[in-house]
Amino acid sequence: MMPRLRTLLSVFVAAGLAYPAVAPATLDPVPATDPGDATPSCPDKPCYAVGRTTGYQAKVGTNRGLYTVQRDGVLVSWTIKLSKPGDRQIDFFNKSLGGEAQAAISVLRMGNHLHARQVAVGETQKLTPYFGQTVEFALQRTIPVKKGWVIGLTVPTWAPGLAAGLGNDTSWRASRPKGSCDDSQTQTALAANQIGNFYCLYRTARIMYSARVISTP
Template structure:
């Protein structure tokens, strides 16, 4: 069962404004996460796996090679994250070494001719720690108009336990890191795209794991 948890009071008010519109609208849940998929944190092999200081999007989920590519023009109204449950030791370590408390926001990317992607829009950031171990949905304070072909990414300026492991090579995702900066030693170096018009090659690709976020799209009529 999904827990529909909204952040601050402002976000709750936004949710109340959005819900009546959703009642009569057809929605698409892009990247919907099955109940069987669970973030790999707490620890597996003495590690708590988390996305750190980067912008990410899934490039392959089984036979779907464009799971976060907008299928038609419309408006994003909410985003959802399925979060792991890091133990206190891991939370303190990430808070200290990955730039602060766990948080994330939605980022809209436009592919660039020749490779890479540029930020065209972003949502507001949400702190995640209060929702560890749950599936939390955040209503956007203002819906975001998106165009067919754009990519809906997740920007993590600090860290977020939104990675599930244990899959084959048909599960893959990309991060806003450059060539030569894809290794473990680069994970704590800031590569996140925080500004509109910022560009990244998205060179780094990671397989056998899945990002656990999704977004709610209302297609244009």
């Protein structure tokens, strides 16, 4: 059984119950592969979900910077690998985290001392119809990106796209201030042009998202 590690519970809520694609072009996936071969946790017990925050994957194994834009370009689509929570788990998250599962891709310009400005955010997508699938969302309006910016995921409610129980060398950061890493109820999802504090680092877990960027020639 997956351990209820503090590093996990401090970032995502655990449901402790009894329980449109883009045509290929010159594309630079971010990361360079699909969302990964890890499996999001639900409907296992506990079932984990990212909730009410903006996050980005800081490290996957020995790889850092997988979600850092390598060249100036345009963000055209994003992908998320979703688990398939059960009805009682869905009801728990809906009631605890403000409603139906939703998420949007976002672009962060990193600053000093773990501060970052959310330069842009895509359209918010309802995730419920895609539970148990890997889905790619084409952006209605593409987002210009620059080398060195970071691709993140903004979750205003909750998203069951989290693989847990991985190695201690895999981690992600959330836009939560110091002393609030255990607080999954307060809304910390960033809006466009908002500055956030990414003080909270959560090990042994991966948010299962990726993005497609068309590089500027």
